Amino acid sequence: IDVEGKIVIARYGGSWRRIKPKVAAEHGAIGTILFSDPIDDGFVAGDVYPDGPYRMEHGVQRGSVLDMPQYPGDPLTPGYGATAGAERLAIDEAPTIMKIPVLPISYSDATPLLEAMGGPVAPRSWQGGLPFTYHIGPGPATVRLHLEFDWDLAPALNVVARIEGSEYPDEWIVRGNHRDGWALGAADPISGLVTLMEEARAIGELMETGWRPRRTIVYAAWDAEEPALLGSTEWAEHHGAELREKAALYINTDGTGRGFLNAGGSHSLERFITQIARDVDDPKTEATVLERLNAAIAANGDFEEAMRDDIRLSPLGSGSDYTPFLQHLGIPSLNLSFGGESGGGSYHSQYDSFDHYTRFIDPDFAYGVTLTKVTGRATLRFAQADVLPYRFSNLADNVSMYAEEIEEIADRMRQETTQRNRLIQEGLIELAADPTEPFVAPSPDEAVPHFNFAPLLNAIAELESEARAYDGLLQTVQAQGLSASQMARVNQNVMEIEQLLTDERGLPKRPWFRHQIYAPGFYTGYGVKTLPGIREAIEEREFELVDEQMRRISDAIERVNARLEEAAAILGRPVT
């Protein structure tokens, strides 16, 4: 199908919403219509609003189609704060702005368009929930797309409150949630924002008693997250140098619901978050948040994971305000919410309302309160800790798993490529094809070479040993008591470790993304790619990039290894 000069209609889902108009534009399309299909979050998924939580026929999912996997934030100020006087790109130079108009519509509005399409029957997995056979076009119906845009600059207003630390004012805990929504925004962002406000209110009460945190706490309600993480990104870029010097932790929340703790973030925080989940009660059962989460993992069939010492933090891709902190600056980050028993189809539509939230998501706000208990403990324990509670064995454990995954991906691709090329060369694909259908001969792929994983595996092996040494020593020494100077020196050392995992040169094609362990996928948008430099080079068959990316990731891990050795020396281990 040739989309040159055409308007493309695409179903939401599968990859992040921007990817479809982006690929359409790359192939010459002049506009894209995105529709929410009832098979994904409408009547096929369950009863629709107002009877149930799912998307009703007029529900439209809005959302940004800026190229955030390239860089988020203001398209006109890449990498620096969009302050009043900042130098700006012209709109038509800004590489992250979508080049063709895109319109999201409801399945009610999509129905006449889809029914009027001819051409071949859509592949089975593209067929959605509407009651007719989907065709992929082109035409025969024609569509006129008339959109109006406001290209004026407008201010985004972050609300930022700061509590100066009494003892370590230059070690910051930053706690954020965005405050803008596409329409009413009851779930996204208000359900998360109120947990932040409740946490701040509680700390405010503490402060009225004269209490002060040992470290500085910054509360932020970000504006303009929805268009492109604008508020958080511009603030983080503008304050980048100071944040890299001072920020020990960024804790993010966003929309939240009912059910189980969803915890994502830097793997060095796994023990920390596990201890908090053990101390907070689930509001609807007799169990703790940790017990309930592990029950769900076990009931889902993964006993081994449920028995793991610590919660495994999901690696972070993108989709909320942690991105500039973690992936651009290298600040250790957490993203926390509850979910798994809410769901529905109000996302980014005008049906994301108080009525919807209180009927279908978290009717008595019990899990919202629980989230505050979790994030409040996280903020306070970090603010008050003697030694900052990172544990690097968990980092080593996960990075080792990622390396194994990528080795397996490469092996599988190599095998599949060999097999497919052989099928093509022997003419078997053509012979197996329906002779009454037009046959497009597939081209063989470049063979997948064997890659040198040794530098990475050696760096990871050393990380395992250094991390075990540091974590073990810290535990021993903490029991004996540390001097104030030891603590201060260790903290300064370890709060920079996440930054050592970034590389100033960034990732291929997107230098803004510097973290060597976590990035949103270039073609998945929100979905994470771990060890992204090598994973994407292999997956996208850019094999010539692999060696250099392997070196950068390995170097980053070796920087961490050296730093862990220094930190251990401060704690009293003889330098080996």
Add this chain to the structure above:
Amino acid sequence: IDVEGKIVIARYGGSWRRIKPKVAAEHGAIGTILFSDPIDDGFVAGDVYPDGPYRMEHGVQRGSVLDMPQYPGDPLTPGYGATAGAERLAIDEAPTIMKIPVLPISYSDATPLLEAMGGPVAPRSWQGGLPFTYHIGPGPATVRLHLEFDWDLAPALNVVARIEGSEYPDEWIVRGNHRDGWALGAADPISGLVTLMEEARAIGELMETGWRPRRTIVYAAWDAEEPALLGSTEWAEHHGAELREKAALYINTDGTGRGFLNAGGSHSLERFITQIARDVDDPKTEATVLERLNAAIAANGDFEEAMRDDIRLSPLGSGSDYTPFLQHLGIPSLNLSFGGESGGGSYHSQYDSFDHYTRFIDPDFAYGVTLTKVTGRATLRFAQADVLPYRFSNLADNVSMYAEEIEEIADRMRQETTQRNRLIQEGLIELAADPTEPFVAPSPDEAVPHFNFAPLLNAIAELESEARAYDGLLQTVQAQGLSASQMARVNQNVMEIEQLLTDERGLPKRPWFRHQIYAPGFYTGYGVKTLPGIREAIEEREFELVDEQMRRISDAIERVNARLEEAAAILGRPVT
């Protein structure tokens, strides 16, 4: 959900159509409505008739709901021919007659019924293609079901023609296809029946030249296949003793289409059918039927299977007239058709018409002609062979694979049962469940014991060795030339081998099914269960049956081993 006293509505598919009303009746339902959902063969699958081949809104799938996995044929004459004077059960004693009324309807007629259902939202996999959320009831709508039945006896008229063999009149090749259809029956059965008639016509022409086959050929057009394989079953039961003495092969066809050879049957016929597929050209490509089939298997990802020396014959379950021959009498059987590029939704409806067939299935009958070339060669080569072309190494190869599968099933069930019981005992399933939904506590399952597979594995190991010896010896000796008496004695020996795989006591709960290697599943209906005695005892958790069934299957294989040793001795191998 309690169905006691209710009318159940069920979607076609998943298991054979009878299974749903059967289970409904077991739970006290008083009637069942079956509907064809557009997600299975209607507009979700592709364009509907008359634009395309799929089931249109008024298409109704009819079909038998007799308990054929218990025994097929006349419900009133289990195990013997329903001749005019035969003793008959009373209708209300006949165990295979459905005890509650069942009505198939179209998705157009199902829509108002399903829309009127309340109760919980159906599980995701039950949701079909109609444009609303499915609920599982009960009610609130009520349904009146008024059906009329004709319980009169009526004759079923098989058309049977016989060509006496010139040399071995008491060795028969039986070739059959049914002649009755639910409505017009263009595809089912006529597309298959015409291939049989064309084959008979060609042999008739040969006979007009004075030619006679060496063995006897029987052509049969079965009546009343659709209600319960009535024509073939009663004929096979009535002539059972003679067939067990004389039949060397039963070749079945039924509806056929366009694409690739679908070959199922006794594994001892794999080399035989492979040689035929190598000699017949695919009508739409430059390849042979064999090359095209192997290309499809390879393109589908299974290189190893495509490289196998011989086509792997699918083991036969039920659904056509081979069942009484293979599974009741133990006659070596084949079931042949073409398919994979036709498909659609006319099955068992009034849309199975000449127009539908010639537009969407095999427009120029090219594959029908090709099927005649395949079956005609099969009939003639068997009729004319010096030594009957069974090859038992293929039997050994497949039976060994089935035994491995069942060992794996048992291991997996054991592991899953242990895990599930542990989840239940530790309360983790309850803790993982949504506390706002009613919770029904699951019961632990009986632990899966370890079974003694040794007798079976020993018998199979010996089968591998005896089969290799016989097959190899036959090849050597055939090259040298065999005496007429050797050939006659070997043929008498080997044509009974399939029968040695039957057990007079039959399978648990269904003595009519005697074959120890192939049976339709008790709860799948048409789908095959290989080594059914042990496979179903394990799958249905009737563990106390396993040892006895293991013994019967092993004994059957040992009977084959002894017979192969005798046959080899006739060919000149010293008895070991």
